[in-house]
Amino acid sequence: GENVEQHPSTLSVQEGDSAVIKCTYSDSASNYFPWYKQELGKGPQLIIDIRSNVGEKKDQRIAVTLNKTAKHFSLHITETQPEDSAVYFCAANIQGGKLIFGQGTELSVKP
Amino acid sequence: NAGVTQTPKFRVLKTGQSMTLLCAQDMNHEYMYWYRQDPGMGLRLIHYSVGEGTTAKGEVPDGYNVSRLKKQNFLLGLESAAPSQTSVYFCASSYGRVHEQFFGPGTRLTVL
Numbered sequence: 001g002e003n004v005e006q007h008p009s010t011l012s013v014q015e016g017d018s019a020v021i022k023c024t025y026s027d028s029a030s031n032y033f034p035w036y037k038q039e040l041g042k043g044p045q046l047i048i049d050i051r052s053n054v055g056e057k058k059d060q061r062i063a064v065t066l067n068k069t070a071k072h073f074s075l076h077i078t079e080t081q082p083e084d085s086a087v088y089f090c091a092a093n094i095q096g097g098k099l100i101f102g103q104g105t106e107l108s109v110k111p
Numbered sequence: 112n113a114g115v116t117q118t119p120k121f122r123v124l125k126t127g128q129s130m131t132l133l134c135a136q137d138m139n140h141e142y143m144y145w146y147r148q149d150p151g152m153g154l155r156l157i158h159y160s161v162g163e164g165t166t167a168k169g170e171v172p173d174g175y176n177v178s179r180l181k182k183q184n185f186l187l188g189l190e191s192a193a194p195s196q197t198s199v200y201f202c203a204s205s206y207g208r209v210h211e212q213f214f215g216p217g218t219r220l221t222v223l
Contacts, residue, residue: 044201046212046213089153089154097207097209
């Protein structure tokens with residue numbers, strides 16, 4: 001079946017450093033790649049998404065890049081802050097309007 | 112707007128008991144989804160619906176049933192709960208096929 005692989009599973013950075021999370025996907029027809037942030041005890045919340053007609057998208061300290069040829073996409077967080085600490089999920093769409101999620105990355109930002 | 116709400120927030124069941132989880136959305140979304148979240152496995156799709164009166168199977172549908180009698184509600188049923196169904200369940204909704212999914216706060220279910 002289709003799948004999305006996400007790395008690393010845990011990531012610890014110092015406040016102010018950058019954090020990068022990488023995902024690969026298997027379905028060459030995927031054209032929508034959202035990133036979700038999940039804080040403890042809450043549901044996931046969309047932080048940024050990218051569609052296959054662009055290679056990069058930025059929103060303040062967050063950016064996502066997409067390499068369709070290699071089937072890779074990545075989340076970049078610059079100038080990390082303690083409130084960025086959470087679990088981050090990547091996802092890719094597949095047939096029928098469904099999303100396949102990666103396994104998640106637990107990001108810890110140390111003050 | 113309340114967004115996506117889920118009832119109940121917590122539940123403990125004994126093996127073999129049944130229950131229904133309720134999801135409601137007030138955004139007039141066509142698509143609704145049920146996921147389960149287990150440690151290290153991300154979110155896995157159980158069932159989904161592309162509109163009122165329709166349902167379809169996701170990745171892990173066995174042991175669950177769903178119904179979408181009203182556009183704003185999506186029910187997830189467990190007919191005979193098993194310990195393997197211990198998980199956190201999330202409902203989500205979206206406007207269309209390739210649009211942001213909005214998630215509810217989750218239901219933590221423990222099956223003893």
